[in-house]
Amino acid sequence: MTAQIEIQPPRESWPADFQNLKAALQRSLPAGSYLHHIGSTAVAGLAAKDIIDIQITVDDLSQIDETAMRLEGFELRPITKDHCPPGVDLPDAELRKLFFKSLGRSANIHVREKGRFNQRYPLLCRDFLRAHPVAAGAYAQIKQRLAEHFPTDIDAYYQIKDPVFDIIMAGANDWAELTGWKEPPAD
Numbered sequence: 001m002t003a004q005i006e007i008q009p010p011r012e013s014w015p016a017d018f019q020n021l022k023a024a025l026q027r028s029l030p031a032g033s034y035l036h037h038i039g040s041t042a043v044a045g046l047a048a049k050d051i052i053d054i055q056i057t058v059d060d061l062s063q064i065d066e067t068a069m070r071l072e073g074f075e076l077r078p079i080t081k082d083h084c085p086p087g088v089d090l091p092d093a094e095l096r097k098l099f100f101k102s103l104g105r106s107a108n109i110h111v112r113e114k115g116r117f118n119q120r121y122p123l124l125c126r127d128f129l130r131a132h133p134v135a136a137g138a139y140a141q142i143k144q145r146l147a148e149h150f151p152t153d154i155d156a157y158y159q160i161k162d163p164v165f166d167i168i169m170a171g172a173n174d175w176a177e178l179t180g181w182k183e184p185p186a187d
Contacts, residue, residue, distance in 0.1 A: 003152070003154070004151055004152060005049065005146075005147045005150065005151055005152070005153075005154060005157055006049065006050070006147060006151075007047050007048065007049060007140070007143050007144045007147045008047060008048060008049065008050045009047055010044065010045050010046055010047060010048070011041075011050070014041040014042075014048075014052065015037070017041075017052050017105060017107075018037040018041070018042070018052050018054065018187070020105070021052055021054060021102065021105060021107050022035050022037075022054070022187070024072045024073060024074075025054065025056065025069075025072065025074070025109065027068075027072055028065060028068035028069050028071065028072045028074075029056060029058075029064075030058060030063040030064070030065070032058070032059060033056055033057060033058045033059075033063070034056070034057050034186035035054055035055065035056050035057075035186055035187060036054070036055045036057070036122075036123055036126075036184070036186060036187045037052070037053070037054060037126075037187045038053045038054065038055045038110070038122040038123065038126050039051075039052075039053030039108075039122065039126070040053075040139075040140075040143070041053065042126050042187075043126060043129045043130050043136055044130070045133070045136070046129065046136050046139070046140055047140040047143065047144060048140075048143070050106060051106045051107060051108055052102075052105065052106070052107040052108075053107070053108045053110065053122075054107060054108070054109050054110070055110045055111075055112060055119070055122055055123070056109060056110070056111045056112070057112060057113070057114050057119055057186075058111060058112075058113060058114065059113065059114055060113060061096060061097070061098055061111060061113060064098055064111055069100055069109075073102060073103045073104050074100040074101070074102055074103065074109055075100060075101050075102075075103055076098065076099070076100055077099045077100065077101055078099075079097070079099035080096060080097065080098070080099070081095045081096055081097065082095045082097055082110075082112075082118040082121070083095075083158075083162045085163075085166040085169065086163065086166065090117055093113075093116070094116050094117040094118060095116075095117065095118050096112075096113070096116075096118075097110055097111055097112045097118060098110075098111035099111070110122070120183065121169065123183055123184065124169070124172050124173070124176055124181065125165065125168060125169055125172055127172075127181060127184065128168065128169075128171065128172035128175055128176075129168070131175070132171075132175075135168060135171065139164070139168060142160075142161070142164055143161065146160055146161060
């Protein structure tokens, strides 16, 4: 059975849900790693799928202990690379990641290497949407319409959503340069 894509109104519980997941994750992570709440649930007031996205930043993906993650309730999935924006030529190392799903509260755990393109991308986008409520509102509307048109087709949903994110990122990169945006401290 194919899961239904549902965009939920913003929930006040999402920050606390992140904190609870963070506590479980930290028990299995290597020294020097750190976490950020990313994705739509990390942007106050933004409608989203009720899935908490967390980014773990490490120096090297090989530092992650899959068994320790499993014992804390996080299962490794076969996703090993992030989407590359059109017209951008990046070596595979800039897009590599480990991807875990929570076996409890619905969550996606993205493990990425510090300083890589894919590690910066979700943080900058999150911060840009936090600072630009009109852009966040338009993005929410796009997700809601996609869920209406493709309620059970996750591939079609992301085939459109990913390029929309790339458009947002063009503005986010300009905003980062104008404001001197830097990677924020861990959440």
